Each structure stands twice: as structure tokens, then as C-alpha cells.
Amino acid sequence: MAALYIHIPFCKKACHYCSFYFTLSTVKKAEFIEALCKEIQNRSTELKSQTISSIYFGGGTPSLLSYHDIDSIMQTIYKHYKISENPEITIESNPENLSDTYIKELKALNINRLSVGVQSFSSIDLEVMNRNHDAKQAIDALKLARKVFDNLSIDLIFGLPYSGIEQWQTNLQLAMELDVDHISTYNLTVEEKTALARKVERRELPLEPDYTLNNMYLHTIDFLSNHGLTQYEISNFGKQNFWSQHNISYWTQLPYLGFGPSAHSYNGEERRWNVSNLKNYIDAIQNNQSYWEKEVLSIENKYNEFVMTRLRTIFGVRIEEIKTIFGGGFETHFLKTLRKLEFQDWILQENNTFKLTNSGKVLADHIASELML
């Protein structure tokens, strides 16, 4: 099994926190779709006829694409790849694009999972983030989407300036009332070279202290599990049968191809990333030139990625798997380092599988780095 990721690099407005690759101009949209379809076609031999179980449109803002844009991408994929009988097909969307007609068009394109970038149900929060929608648009979009999509996910960000635990609780409560199946929830990260980073440096925006962020996170775990959503990864919660197969394929080291500018690919041996520039991407594809860089993974790299990703998931790190995949030396290193962490209430062991406790999840990156080589 393998997965496909398609990066759509267009946005209407630059959110102040965002460092993903996007451009505000759609002038090159037609040329982009053409180049993208060419990349999809050119790379079909890379997966050596493996079956695709997940297709994911991410961005940027994929919901800026028209029915016909998505249709031509899907047709190219289906023509050149072997797709499983019941693939998960996800599209990320922004609430302001989700009219009744557009939602139905997405469904007619066989997209079966809709992910909506809500971020917050507070219009003040949304303004601070420089989002292109307000709270009402988010609620209206989710009500419409709920009627059409069986698998509905939202993204929420916590730790926003001026937005405390009460607003966060309101966000979680509303998400439950709107009956979403899945929530990805991220702690606000101040990324370099963003408008948010500049404002924080100039002390124009206050950030929440760590203990408030930790409380918000631990409260989220409690609240969502009491409402039937399982935390299957540090930042992801889903009802039973609604865990994102695409995300899981990343965390369980399945191969995937990433198409479009800035998209990453992985084949078990190498990571490859496309140029983060739309013009260079289009020009290179049109002229059959190279547009990516790659890194060959050492066994240490693979072990580190394995430990980090598994530890973040509900599956945990199975000690036999370390031994089978990487050998006894890696198993010894893992167990020896683990002993140093043993007295902290961070990791629990179930049938030779190691998982993070809730207090361990708060420190996941630190714990993973201790266990890595």
C-alpha cells in the first residue's frame, strides 16, 4: 500500500502564523495544473505498481480549485496508478470556499473525507490570525458539510494570543455540537519569518505561558476522550473508524509520493522534496529539468524516524519491531536509554510495547530526542 499527496500552493490571504509554501496569486493556476498532471504521470513508475490506499489534497488552499481542476488531477491519477477499491480521498478546505454547491461537487468527485481549516470559532481569534473567514462562516460551512460528508474533520489551533482556556473549551464544545468525526489540534507555533514572529519579537502579541498550554492540551485529551474521540496521535483525535488513513501511512513508514511545489516524498530509502517555488516548479517540469533535492536515509535516520513517529501514536514502539527491522544493537540502545527515563511518569509498557502517558505526551519531542541516536 502507498499514498499520494498533492500540494496546492494557492491562498487568498496570508495567515500570520503560516510558514507552509503558498502564493497569493492564482495567475499561474492553469499552468500549474498542467505541470502537476505531468509530474503525476511522469512519476507513476516510482511506486512499482503498489496500490494506492490514500489520496490527499493539501496546501495552501486546495478548495480554491474548481471542480474541473480537481477532476483533471483525479483522472490523471486514476489513469496512471493502481487505486485500491475503497481509497481514503481527503481534501483540505477553507470555510469561506464551502458553498452548498461546492461541497456537493467535492462529493461528486469521489472525495470522501473533508478537512476544514476552522482554527477557532472566535471571530477575534480569527482576526488575530488574519484568517479569511469569521466564526459564522465556519459554523455554516460545517453544518452544510455535515449533511453531505460522512467523514468530516476540522483543524483547531490552541495557545492563540488573547485566547485563554475558556475560549478553547468553547471551541471544543462547538466542535462536538457540530458532530465532527475527527479533530487535528495544534499548539500555535511561532515560525520564523512569519508576521506572527515579527509581532512577537516586537512584543505586540502576548503568548500563553507553558503551564497554560499544557493545561489546554491535557484538558483537550480528557474532553475529547469523554466525547468518544480517541487520541490516536499526539495532535489527532478521531471517532472509531475515522482515524486518518493518510496520516497513519506517514507514521507507519508507508511509501508516498508528494506532487506539487514543496511536496515531500518517501520510498523507504530516500526522502525527496520538490522546489518551494511555483514558477521554478512549472518551468522545470515544462523543460524536463530537475526540480527536487533528496536525502538517502541511513539506518540511524530510519531508526530515529521510527522511534519518533511510533512514540507519537497510539500504536507505540514495539520492541520486537526494533529488533527485527534494525537489529539487536538498536534494541539494546532503546532499552538502555529507556531505563534512564524509567523513573519519570512519561512512558508506560504494555506487552513489550512502549507508549507515552499523558504527561509524556506534553514532552513528546524531548523524550523522542533522548531515545534517538
Ligand SMILES: C[S@@+](CC[C@H](N)C(=O)[O-])C[C@H]1O[C@@H](n2cnc3c(N)ncnc32)[C@H](O)[C@@H]1O
Ligand atoms: C498548512 S494548513 C493548510 C490547510 C488550510 N489552508 C487552512 O489554512 O485551513 C494545515 C494546518 O496546519 C495548522 N498550522 C499551520 N501553521 C501552524 C502554526 N504555526 N501553528 C499551529 N498550527 C499551524 C493549521 O491548523 C492548518 O489548518
Ligand code: SF4
Ligand atoms: S494556514 Fe492555510 S490558508 Fe492560511 S496561509 Fe497557511 S496554507 Fe494558506
